[in-house]
Amino acid sequence: xxxxxxxxxxxxxxxxxxxxxxxxxxxxxxxxxxxxxxxxxxxxxxxxxxxxxxxxxxxxxxxxxxxxxxxxxxxxxxxxxxxxxxxxxxxxxxxxxxxxxxxxxxxxxxxxxxxxxxxxxxxxxxxxxxxxxxxxxxxxxxxxxxxxxxxxxxxxxxxxxxxxxxxxxxxxxxxxxxxxxxxxxxxxxxxxxxxx
Amino acid sequence: xxxxxxxxxxxxxxxxxxxxxxxxxxxxxxxxxxxxxxxxxxxxxxxxxxxxxxxxxxxxxxxxxxxxxxxxxxxxxxxxxxxxxxxxxxxxxxxxxxxxxxxxxxxxxxxxxxxxxxxxxxxxxxxxxxxxxxxxxxxxxxxxxxxxxxxxxxxxxxxxxxxxxxxxxxxxxxxxxxxxxxxxxxxxxxxxxxxxxxxxxxxxxxxxxxxxxxxxxxxxxxxxxxxxxxxxxxxxxxxxxxxxxxxxxxxxxxxxxxxxxxxxxxxxxxxxxxxxxx
Numbered sequence: 001x002x003x004x005x006x007x008x009x010x011x012x013x014x015x016x017x018x019x020x021x022x023x024x025x026x027x028x029x030x031x032x033x034x035x036x037x038x039x040x041x042x043x044x045x046x047x048x049x050x051x052x053x054x055x056x057x058x059x060x061x062x063x064x065x066x067x068x069x070x071x072x073x074x075x076x077x078x079x080x081x082x083x084x085x086x087x088x089x090x091x092x093x094x095x096x097x098x099x100x101x102x103x104x105x106x107x108x109x110x111x112x113x114x115x116x117x118x119x120x121x122x123x124x125x126x127x128x129x130x131x132x133x134x135x136x137x138x139x140x141x142x143x144x145x146x147x148x149x150x151x152x153x154x155x156x157x158x159x160x161x162x163x164x165x166x167x168x169x170x171x172x173x174x175x176x177x178x179x180x181x182x183x184x185x186x187x188x189x190x191x192x193x194x195x196x
Numbered sequence: 197x198x199x200x201x202x203x204x205x206x207x208x209x210x211x212x213x214x215x216x217x218x219x220x221x222x223x224x225x226x227x228x229x230x231x232x233x234x235x236x237x238x239x240x241x242x243x244x245x246x247x248x249x250x251x252x253x254x255x256x257x258x259x260x261x262x263x264x265x266x267x268x269x270x271x272x273x274x275x276x277x278x279x280x281x282x283x284x285x286x287x288x289x290x291x292x293x294x295x296x297x298x299x300x301x302x303x304x305x306x307x308x309x310x311x312x313x314x315x316x317x318x319x320x321x322x323x324x325x326x327x328x329x330x331x332x333x334x335x336x337x338x339x340x341x342x343x344x345x346x347x348x349x350x351x352x353x354x355x356x357x358x359x360x361x362x363x364x365x366x367x368x369x370x371x372x373x374x375x376x377x378x379x380x381x382x383x384x385x386x387x388x389x390x391x392x393x394x395x396x397x398x399x400x401x402x403x404x405x406x407x408x409x410x411x412x413x414x415x416x417x418x419x420x421x422x423x424x425x426x427x428x429x430x431x432x433x434x435x436x437x438x439x440x441x442x443x444x445x446x447x448x449x450x451x452x453x454x455x456x457x458x459x460x461x462x463x464x465x466x467x468x469x470x471x472x473x474x
Contacts, residue, residue, distance in 0.1 A: 010204035014256040017216050021254065024223045025397045025412045054220075056213050092217075113341035117221035117230045139226045139373045140412035168375065172224045185224035187373065187412075 003071070004038045005079040006052055012036065016053040020174065023183040028136040028147035030129045030180040040071035044125035046176035047095060048075070051123070055080040055093055062091035062108075062120075066100045091120055098126035098151035098175075105159045108171050116168040119186075125176045126150050133157055138164075138188040146193075147182070149175050154192060161190040205252040206284040211235055215253040215408070219399060222410035227372030228340070229323050234406040244277055244302055245403030247319035251300045254315060254399070255281065260288045262296035267304040267445070267462035274302070293465050303366075305387040307444045307466035310396035312413060318381045320402035323409065325369045325379040345377045348420060356425055365430065370419045372411055377420070386429045386445045391417040436461045439470035 006012040012035075019033040039048035055061060061082045063072065073084055076095075085091050088107045096102065102124075111119030126149045133148025134157050163170040163186055170186035184190070203209065211233075218232040237245040255261070261281055265274040269291040277300060278289050290296050293308040300317040310316060322328075326336045329347050339345070348369055355363040368385035371377050380391055381400060391398065391411060398411040411417060421427040435442045437458040444466055446459040461467035468474075 009209055011257060013209065013212070014204065017212075018254065018256055021216075021219060021223070021397070024220050025410075054213055054217055056210055058214065059217070114337050115231075116225050116228055117218070119221075121220070139415040140223075142414045168225050168228060172220070187224055187226055 003040050003075050004036075006037060009052075012049075013053045016049045019181060020050060020053065020183070023174065023181050024140075024172070024185055026140045027138065027184055027188040028141065028145045028182060030177070030182045032179060033176075033181045034179065040069070040075050042066060042069065042097065043072045043075065043095070044176045044178065046179060046181055047123050047125045048079075050174055050176060050181070051076055051082075051093070051095065052079055054121075055082045057081045057083070059092035060085040060090050062086075062088050062094040064094070064096040064100060064103070066097045067095045088120075094120055094122045096122060096124045098124055098149055102152070102156045102159070105163055105171055110166070110169045110171065113169060116170075119169065120171050122171055122173045123176060124149070124152075124173060126152070128177055129175070129180065129182055133193060134160075135191045135193060136184070136188050137191075140185075141188070147184075149177070149182075154194075157190060157192050160184060161192070164189055202284045204257070204285055205255045205281070206238075207235065207249065207252045211249075212253045215249055218408045219250065219253065219410065222399070222408050223397075223412050225376075226411055226415055227376030227378040227409060229378075229402075229407040229409045231406055232408050234403045237403065239276065239280075241404040242321065243273060244300070244319035246401030246405075246408070247300050247302070247317050247403075248277060248280065248401075249403060250399050250401035250408060251281065251298060251317050252285070254317070255285055255287060255298065257285070257287065259297045260290050260295055262290050262293065262299045262465075263301075264299065264304060264306070264463075264465075265302040266447075267306070267466075268464045270464065291465050292469075303382045303384075304445070304462060305383060305390045307441075307461070307463045308469070310390075310394060312395040314396040316394075316396050316398045318383075318398065318400045320379070320381040320400050320405070320407070322367075323379055323400065323402040323405050323407040325367075325377050340376060343375065345371075345420075348377060349422075352420060352422070356422070362421070362425060362427075368419055368427075370417050372417055373415050374418075378409060380417075384430065384445055385419065385427075388417070388419045388427070389429065393417075432459060434459055436467060436470075439467045441467070441470050
């Protein structure tokens with residue numbers, strides 16, 4: 001079978017969640033995420049594992065133009081039961097690729113000051129991570145750490161710096177790159193390398 | 197061994213997904229209380245149902261679990277919860293702090309410093325630090341949104357006016373990452389300094405009140421105080437009667453009916469380690 005989900009859902013999801021949680025707790029630190037599942041192209045297996053671990057009928061999904069293939073939509077609908085939505089503001093999770101133009105982050109649900117948890121989580125898949133694009137600091141980071149994602153533009157990182165400026169509301173991002181994931185929650189201060 | 201009638205770690209997968217999403221948002225907004233759809237657990241409220249649901253959602257079969265109640269591994273609450281996870285998740289357990297990967301705790305932080313490989317899960321009775329000052333949830337929610345914490349400082353000031361010092365000794369309010377005032381659960385204020393810049397991830401679960409919150413590793417946690425009345429922790433005049441430690445939190449134990457008492461470490465693992473010279 002070419003498009004397989006979790007074989008042992010409870011245990012595989014538990015391991016995947018621990019990796020996602022460690023990544024979210026330590027922004028900018030890539031964490032290995034070993035997955036046995038097989039996802040349809042162009043969905044990265046690590047992105048697929050995030051979807052199967054966190055998404056279900058309660059979490060509307062939005063797929064970027066590159067990710068919105070018939071095979072990916074079918075796979076996510078079948079394995080998570082999550083509704084796919086056209087409008088970004090209604091999505092709890094969004095799946096994107098670093099190799100396409102990132103849409104304006106402010107179009108995704110930001111949460112409210114009373115309920116900052118009601119905001120979208122973006123899952124962006126990329127080829128590799130580096131340590132050169134931005135310098136991160138804040139909760140979860142001892143001092144500062146260098147971070148970067150292949151393919152993401154300076155405009156994206158400026159938008160993430162802007163996203164932090166609105167704390168406590170804002171979106172959170174999980175990056176997936178071939179067996180590794182990293183995260184950038186809204187609590188992290190982002191400084192572009194050129195302006196350090 | 198897993199009892200076959202249970203899903204791994206008792207909760208069903210949809211419940212775990214819901215709790216896991218809440219945990220991630222809690223980490224992304226440190227100190228903010230995320231509402232979650234707390235489930236009925238096979239133990240009464242007040243016995244750690246929030247902590248148990250958080251532990252069940254982060255647990256993997258490779259973990260080694262430690263459970264403490266007021267620092268002790270061998271009290272009813274700790275033993276029951278440890279047995280619960282042995283039965284429903286088949287995980288290994290330990291009483292040694294340094295061997296544990298997940299530590300669920302009721303009202304203490306272990307004396308042994310935690311590491312980056314560990315996760316501390318707190319059982320929380322009342323997650324809202326402002327609740328005794330403002331009973332309406334709609335109001336406290338607005339106060340957090342506006343970062344309006346003046347009433348908490350008034351409460352601490354009234355302590356000073358009445359008693360000459362801040363009389364709050366447990367569940368001492370602190371500010372997380374310069375934003376949210378939070379309730380660290382009823383740990384003694386002696387443990388508050390351990391919350392600050394801790395290398396381990398700290399998760400808080402309140403089952404009855406249906407809230408989850410978190411402190412990521414290396415996050416600034418500042419106990420509220422005044423310039424002329426700085427935050428201070430409890431001190432004892434004598435060392436632990438069993439291990440002689442002068443640095444740990446001591447429990448006062450009445451040992452006869454004539455009023456004699458002794459002071460011993462509340463952290464049983466730490467005390468045993470000191471005595472064994474481990």
